[in-house]
Amino acid sequence: MSTLHKKYPFSEFEPRWQKHWLNSGVFHGKNPGEPGFDPTAKKYYILDMFPYPSGDGLHVGHVEGYTATDILARYHRLCGDNVLHPMGWDAFGLPAEQHAIRTGQHPKETTKRNIDHFRKQLQALGFSYDWDREISTTDPTYFRWTQWIFLQLYNTWFNPTTNKAEPIATYHGNDPDNVRLAYIADIPVNWCPELGTVLANEEVVNGKSEVGGFSVERRPMRQWMFRITTFADRLIHDLEALDWPDSIKQLQRNWIGRSEGAEVIFTIEDDPEKKITVFTTRSDTLYGATYLVLAPEHPLLDQLTGTFSEALNTYRKACSAKSDLERTDLAKTKTGIPLGINCINPINGEIIPIWVADYVLINYGTGAIMAVPAHDERDYEFAQQFNLPIRSVVKPAKGELTVPFISYDGIIINSPLIEGLPIIEAKIAIIKWLEEHGHGRGTIQYKLRDWLFSRQRYWGEPFPILWENNEHRALPEEELPLEPPHMEDFRPTGTAEPPLAKASSWVRYSESATRELNTMPQWAGSCWYYLRFCDANHSERFVSREAEEYWMHTIDKEQQKPGGVDLYVGGVEHAVLHLLYARFWHKVLFDLGHLSTPEPFQRLINQGMILGYDGQKMSKSRGNVVNPDEVITSYGADALRLYEMFMGPLEHSKPWSTTGVEGIYRFLARVWRLAMVEDKEGEWTLSDNVAEIPLSHAQRRVVHTTIKKVTQDIEALSFNTAISQMMICVNEFINANPCPLEALQTLLRLLSPLAPHLAEELWSLLSKKFTSLQSLGNSASQSQWPQWNEEYLTFEEVTYVLQVNGKVRGRLTLPATTEKEAVEKAALNESTLQPYLADQTVQKVIVVPGRLVNIVTIRPAGQIVV
């Protein structure tokens, strides 16, 4: 393709404009206090999910989201807004380190090279980033503040009475280490031997590591955790006011997994001092509990009796040897073992047996359940397996009782205290009874677990933590940033010991203190980068208060919007990882008074995936990967940008089509030829056809329709239809002779956010001849976006579609000003309709102004004709 004659000289002018933009600094968004800052301009913060700069370079999927935000950024600048549109690099973390190990180079070098390559590729697409604000998470001037924020979390606790994070000094209990938001815990974690590190729950998919797909095992380890669970309720609640896709909100809600229920305390029959607390969402079925189940790892098991049967020990061992995958396999039959100990149901004093079974999970609720086999499928299956009694305590509101009966549409039976109540009321009554009698309480459980934050890898932020006498303390703030030691051999040790342990002189902090050896996960840097962009070079604070308040301030107090980034565009894969973690950090910093908004991202859009031509996900092994560099070489950056926007709705997944790119390329060439002609030598010169003549009525209508449609579509992020309208406009003028300058001028302005190189080049060529043209854009604070005039959109005559009983039977052209009654009258008199109206009685006439008339008739017999 590249050997073909170019339809317009993009390869000459695209790099030229890119260079011009870079050198002139036109895309720099001004902070308050900067020379030229305009306090009257609206601020607009539009953010991309910054990339991990992989060795593979830019993907066409990146191009899609980045083009969408670039169009918005350029559009808002033309509207006179002060736009913040930054870019940076999420360059710490596992993939970068894996890549370095594979290529045998130090991650510092590979990261730098990859970043340089990525930056070049982005600039070759003409994206209007403010490169003055470029950041990399691996830069000490950046991760200094990542470490500082960690210390904020370390020195903070969650006060349940205020429902807020507060400085640890306001905590008056005896062990502050028990309540810090960043804490050390000895718990079973996801250890991945292949990667040589532990992973967060969110990074383990079906028992495999999300990165690389290696198997993951449970093992108890001492790790840094974040108490994100204390924010579970706010993380759910605050979703409401965000302009996010419902699907993403739902994903986060499901992940947090709030469920309301009750804790019920059962007393051990032979030892009334010992009690078991269970969690249930079905307190209404308390009378139906016929046995109780403990998770095999339940700590109470060790206290209950020292004389475990051999069988129980064997069972517990077998469970711990199982992988998560085996254990959660729904298809397998349930296993369990009776403990030989009974407990007492508080509601009726009934003595029921205690079992141990691995269908009860230790890390949800209390690790113990009351089993109600008549109303829970799992309990039912277990009871069948081991011949345990099944007692129905709810019957359906209508219809036959089937067991197990799970539905909420039921009435309580066999339960003296709550007999005959509907389920919801019964729940409340039981909880009230439990609380009054000290046998339990209403409570809320979450699926969300605390966030495992430490990794046993080299390429990440070191923790600003010191250890002395087996106790941790914060590294003094003035010693930040704490840079990782330079190491030649930074590979995982093959054991649970982090590689930093090998840097012995770095590890030793003083005679008696050593440094923390773990590093932070990749999420650390991406949790707050959007804040740093507001003030990327500030050295005194993670972001200056003034800049943060300006770019993140509440945009709409009336609508109770929380504010934050005005538009955030990225892939759906971050729905429950990055987007949840960032919200958590943000809320902590907000509670501590460092930020002015409770949420980071007001509006979120997920771009769909770009698939291969075969409709499959692009992958090297399928051989269907499209390289953006090659598309740029053949068709130019504008064509690539425009094509990806024309493919379909931004949120949809859609397959790549090379002929589709050619179609867009042809369209851009048509725009070019509106103004340019090629002479015999193949040189392009300005066409004599362009003239300063007034638009005809019809032309003016097309131009103003286009202004309106493109403006509204850009604001709605409906770029495909905006482009369609521009095509219609170009089709209108391609054969206009002469072509009015005004049409061309308007079209170029409308096109400039989408295909900026072509628009700039033509504008600049035209303005050499037509001095009436001012600058295309980017001159600050003056709106240069075209305005449409509704008057020009109207037609003098409109054609009505005439229907009889909903079927089109004719048309009628009338002056646009014709009154409804006159339209009706004209329609009834229209000759083409008469055959359909003969023998009929007109029952009703519907007139939709400017569009259609529907005549509803009835036969004399009284039947409506259909």
Place this chain on the structure above:
RNA sequence: GCCGGUGUGGCGAAAUGGCAGACGCAAGGGACUUAAAAUCCCUUUUCGCGAAAGCGGAGUGUGGGUUCGAGUCCCGCCACCGGCACCA
């Protein structure tokens, strides 16, 4: 199993409850050309009738409903995609 999303020509798609298929791709035809490329113009949901202009019927996964009128709103079902899943 639960939650969410999507179903419209050969393909990507478009349609404030008001002429379904704009715009683009692909396909076919024409103009220009010695020829090709490029460019420009025309046709293109489908079935029936017609030499043709045209006329008539059907049609937005599927079955119902609301409405003068449904791709669009409501109820049921089917298929595909994504997420969660022994979470009590």
